[in-house]
Amino acid sequence: MSQTKPTIDFGFTDVPLQEKVKKVKGVFDSVAGNYDIMNDVMSLGVHRLWKRHTIELSGIRPGKVVLDLAGGTGDLTKEFAKRVGKEGKVVLADINESMVRVGRDRLINAGITGNVEYTITNAEALAFPDNTFDLATIAFGLRNVTNKDKALEELYRVLKPGGQLMILEFSKVTQPLFAKFYDFYSFNILPKMGKMIANDEASYQYLAESIRMHPDQETLKQMMLTAGFDKAEYLNMSEGIVALHRGWKY
Amino acid sequence: MNTSTNHTSLPLLSLSKTIEVALNTAMRLDDEQGKAFTPLEDKVISLTLTPIESPLYLIVTNTRISVQTTLQGEADAGIQTTLIDFASLPIQRQLPHAKLSGDTQLAQDFINALCTLDIDWEEQLSHYTGDLIAFKIGHGIRSFFNAQQGVKDTVSQTLKEFLQFEIEAVPTQSQVKRFCHEVDDTTTQTNALEARINTLLTPS
Ligand SMILES: C[S@@+](CC[C@H](N)C(=O)[O-])C[C@H]1O[C@@H](n2cnc3c(N)ncnc32)[C@H](O)[C@@H]1O
Numbered sequence: 001m002s003q004t005k006p007t008i009d010f011g012f013t014d015v016p017l018q019e020k021v022k023k024v025k026g027v028f029d030s031v032a033g034n035y036d037i038m039n040d041v042m043s044l045g046v047h048r049l050w051k052r053h054t055i056e057l058s059g060i061r062p063g064k065v066v067l068d069l070a071g072g073t074g075d076l077t078k079e080f081a082k083r084v085g086k087e088g089k090v091v092l093a094d095i096n097e098s099m100v101r102v103g104r105d106r107l108i109n110a111g112i113t114g115n116v117e118y119t120i121t122n123a124e125a126l127a128f129p130d131n132t133f134d135l136a137t138i139a140f141g142l143r144n145v146t147n148k149d150k151a152l153e154e155l156y157r158v159l160k161p162g163g164q165l166m167i168l169e170f171s172k173v174t175q176p177l178f179a180k181f182y183d184f185y186s187f188n189i190l191p192k193m194g195k196m197i198a199n200d201e202a203s204y205q206y207l208a209e210s211i212r213m214h215p216d217q218e219t220l221k222q223m224m225l226t227a228g229f230d231k232a233e234y235l236n237m238s239e240g241i242v243a244l245h246r247g248w249k250y
Numbered sequence: 251m252n253t254s255t256n257h258t259s260l261p262l263l264s265l266s267k268t269i270e271v272a273l274n275t276a277m278r279l280d281d282e283q284g285k286a287f288t289p290l291e292d293k294v295i296s297l298t299l300t301p302i303e304s305p306l307y308l309i310v311t312n313t314r315i316s317v318q319t320t321l322q323g324e325a326d327a328g329i330q331t332t333l334i335d336f337a338s339l340p341i342q343r344q345l346p347h348a349k350l351s352g353d354t355q356l357a358q359d360f361i362n363a364l365c366t367l368d369i370d371w372e373e374q375l376s377h378y379t380g381d382l383i384a385f386k387i388g389h390g391i392r393s394f395f396n397a398q399q400g401v402k403d404t405v406s407q408t409l410k411e412f413l414q415f416e417i418e419a420v421p422t423q424s425q426v427k428r429f430c431h432e433v434d435d436t437t438t439q440t441n442a443l444e445a446r447i448n449t450l451l452t453p454s
Contacts, residue, residue, distance in 0.1 A: 052267065057320055059320040059321045060318070061294055062309060062311060063292070079316070082314055083309050084311075085309075086292065
């Protein structure tokens with residue numbers, strides 16, 4: 001066999017492409033149970049604000065059909081479901097069954113039923129017809145997708161004309177001194193906390209590394225335009241720790 | 251696409267969440283579980299609370315109200331009133347000077363439904379202060395690292411604005427006193443965080 005198998009970053013380690021999907025799945029299998037607690041600890045609770053801000057800016061209203069891709073344990077789905085009403089619908093789609101199961105249980109416990117569907121799907125090959133959704137979100141998920149360009153094309157395809165994509169993702173910190181602190185936090189504190197809380201240092205090391213490897217604000221915006229979006233813009237939150245990219249299909 | 255702003259100010263975001271929590275808590279505690287809102291299901295009401303200029307959009311679904319700062323398209327009905335009148339609704343049981351627009355019957359139904367609720371603004375203030383801590387951690391970072399005074403200035407500025415805003419809206423003594431305690435707590439916690447971060451940043 002030739003040695004030219006395509007490889008792709010898995011955090012800082014290059015791995016063969018097919019393996020990344022498996023590895024990412026492994027990471028989320030191992031964090032699913034503690035995922036919500038870790039989110040709070042990792043971001044000092046601020047992830048809730050980033051998500052709230054995203055919901056607010058979506059301008060969502062009753063009757064709309066929403067895709068929450070890489071929806072995981074359903075934070076965004078829950079809020080959208082409250083807003084689209086009985087005429088609207090939210091589809092929580094994720095590649096990982098354990099995450100979806102945790103999410104579904106959580107939402108049912110919170111009394112959210114009737115307008116939410118749960119689907120296992122890969123972002124790179126979405127199991128939905130063209131022009132299906134008014135709004136699509138992918139929060140802290142794109143980073144883990146192997147072929148991001150393909151995923152963006154798929155998201156464009158399933159949006160209705162006039163529809164909007166919102167990508168919430170770790171990005172590049174803009175302030176130099178803060179960037180230094182943030183690096184220290186990500187590579188020294190975060191994995192240790194992962195070990196303490198979830199007894200899983202490796203997964204959180206991967207998270208820190210994958211954040212670093214993710215395209216910065218301008219690069220991602222260009223990727224969206226290349227994937228077909230007719231307009232794209234972004235908004236930095238918390239000095240660029242996180243950026244919200246928005247793209248429109250006309 | 252008709253979203254009014256691209257960036258929502260943080261106090262406004264926090265206000266929208268505070269109102270959301272206050273209304274939903276009141277609905278849950280209501281004997282009728284907010285049944286008065288049933289006819290309003292799947293409607294959107296825009297609520298402008300002067301002197302705040304930007305409207306809030308209240309979405310009623312399945313005896314729950316969601317509040318947000320932007321909306322695609324138009325609301326079904328609009329209510330414009332003062333913040334003080336709105337805050338005194340649980341006592342006054344009316345909005346005497348409100349301006350209604352769009353489907354005015356719907357707007358009136360909404361006001362009537364609100365009047366059935368006992369909204370405890372005092373309780374909700376504590377959530378608002380909790381949010382402020384988070385806001386400062388998440389969004390005060392530029393000043394935190396750029397300026398020497400950093401976080402202290404932005405925090406006290408935000409708290410000052412917030413305090414003025416709340417004192418006007420909720421003028422009773424006990425509420426103000428309790429709120430001030432919470433502001434103290436907020437400052438203490440933010441200072442502690444600042445100290446921790448400074449320690450981390452100091453090269454050993
Ligand atoms: C960090 S979680 C984010 C969950 C949720 N959106 C949130 O913000 O809390 C990332 C999620 O992306 C999912 N994921 C990773 N690769 C994916 C892919 N190729 N297609 C769909 N989902 C994927 C993971 O299973 C995981 O649930």
